[in-house]
Amino acid sequence: MAGMAVGCPPLAAQDPIRASPGRAGGAVPMTMPQTAPARPASPTLRPEHRTSPDWIGRQAARALILEVETWPKPGLVSHIDTGAHQDMDAALLRLSARTLEPYFVALAEAGAADAGMDRLRLIGLEAEAAMRQATGNVNTHRGAIFGLGLLAAAAGLAGACAWRRPLGILIAARWGGEITAKPQEAASHGGIVARRYRAGGAREEAAAGMPSVYDVARPALREGRRLAAGDEEAARVHACMALIATVEDSNLLYRGGIDGLAFARAAALRFLRDGGVGCRHWRWAAKAIHDDFVARNLSPGGCADLLAMALFTEALES
Numbered sequence: 001m002a003g004m005a006v007g008c009p010p011l012a013a014q015d016p017i018r019a020s021p022g023r024a025g026g027a028v029p030m031t032m033p034q035t036a037p038a039r040p041a042s043p044t045l046r047p048e049h050r051t052s053p054d055w056i057g058r059q060a061a062r063a064l065i066l067e068v069e070t071w072p073k074p075g076l077v078s079h080i081d082t083g084a085h086q087d088m089d090a091a092l093l094r095l096s097a098r099t100l101e102p103y104f105v106a107l108a109e110a111g112a113a114d115a116g117m118d119r120l121r122l123i124g125l126e127a128e129a130a131m132r133q134a135t136g137n138v139n140t141h142r143g144a145i146f147g148l149g150l151l152a153a154a155a156g157l158a159g160a161c162a163w164r165r166p167l168g169i170l171i172a173a174r175w176g177g178e179i180t181a182k183p184q185e186a187a188s189h190g191g192i193v194a195r196r197y198r199a200g201g202a203r204e205e206a207a208a209g210m211p212s213v214y215d216v217a218r219p220a221l222r223e224g225r226r227l228a229a230g231d232e233e234a235a236r237v238h239a240c241m242a243l244i245a246t247v248e249d250s251n252l253l254y255r256g257g258i259d260g261l262a263f264a265r266a267a268a269l270r271f272l273r274d275g276g277v278g279c280r281h282w283r284w285a286a287k288a289i290h291d292d293f294v295a296r297n298l299s300p301g302g303c304a305d306l307l308a309m310a311l312f313t314e315a316l317e318s
């Protein structure tokens with residue numbers, strides 16, 4: 001794969017995270033940089049054998065399963081309970097993750113061949129169809145297919161052209177313009193929310209290079225490990241709360257409107273301000289927030305996806 005004649009996209013003249021279409025309204029400039037980007041210099045990718053499409057696909061499925069095996073995540077499905085969801089449980093999410101693995105492999109291969117967004121979208125739609133077939137038409141991972149799928153494609157492209165900077169920056173530089181140019185779906189829940197609240201959702205996050213993954217979830221995972229003496233599940237809960245406190249999650253907006261989003265953010269922020277997973281009784285504090293979300297039928301599915309994406313990028317970037 002490393003020998004393939006694929007040219008990496010030139011770096012954006014400005015940091016695509018700060019100057020992305022989603023954030024600043026302009027197209028990502030595809031010229032060589034004059035100055036170093038603002039994001040901290042690169043996590044280098046792992047050795048070549050660990051960037052093969054098969055390995056990338058396995059890591060994507062593993063990240064989805066790790067996300068499920070995390071409790072308490074406010075309103076979300078886990079191995080302990082189904083949160084604010086009537087139509088899915090942990091077993092269905094695990095089945096969905098396993099079903100999607102070959103599609104993540106295909107996306108990594110397509111990325112390695114420098115495919116454009118049209119090709120990636122076709123594979124993404126096939127993955128959605130396979131997910132619905134396997135789950136009896138339940139939307140277990142639509143948002144995750146999109147975000148993790150783009151990261152898998154970026155990992156494939158990065159391996160093919162020795163890209164040594166974050167995968168999110170590669171997404172913004174290679175596919176950000178095409179993601180922004182595609183009209184928003186009218187009938188999807190994300191589309192309805194985008195019109196009603198001018199919320200950018202999953203597409204804006206991706207076109208901006210996944211800032212919530214790199215600037216929120218990854219630092220929170222590290223902080224969670226420090227606070228909870230290396231307890232990985234605690235670190236994932238800490239990162240989930242950090243995401244809920246900041247992300248404009250279209251699932252929260254669809255189910256709870258502006259008030260639901262504000263309630264969710266305030267609860268997560270209070271948890272973090274009280275010490276997060278460094279607090280002695282953190283699990284019960286998180287469980288109380290989980291119960292409040294369930295009582296209000298709130299579920300931050302976008303934050304769950306972003307947590308999985310953070311775990312995936314940790315596995316691929318050292």
Ligand SMILES: CC(C)(COP(=O)(O)OP(=O)(O)OC[C@H]1O[C@@H](n2cnc3c(N)ncnc32)[C@H](O)[C@@H]1O)[C@@H](O)C(=O)NCCC(=O)NCCS
Nearest residue numbers: 120121124143146149188189190201202205248249250302
């Ligand atoms: C862009 C997508 C996510 C459509 O989303 P849309 O905004 O129309 O809304 P929809 O309700 O279907 O899904 C939104 C999902 O995104 C996630 N999400 C919500 N808010 C956010 C956020 N702020 N950041 C990231 N993800 C979020 C949630 O899981 C949510 O369920 C995607 O499903 C799509 O276009 N699929 C077609 C296939 C494709 O293009 N694939 C690309 C290559 S993999």
Ligand SMILES: Nc1ncnc2c1ncn2[C@@H]1O[C@H](COP(=O)(O)OP(=O)(O)OP(=O)(O)O)[C@@H](O)[C@H]1O
Nearest residue numbers: 076077139140141142143144189251299301304305
């Ligand atoms: N553990 C999880 N629990 C719940 N949702 C998750 C989880 N992990 C990821 N998600 C994301 O949440 C989305 C599903 O959320 P949800 O069921 O709230 O949305 P919906 O199907 O648009 O609408 P509805 O509100 O009618 O159920 C999926 O696209 C998926 O990517």
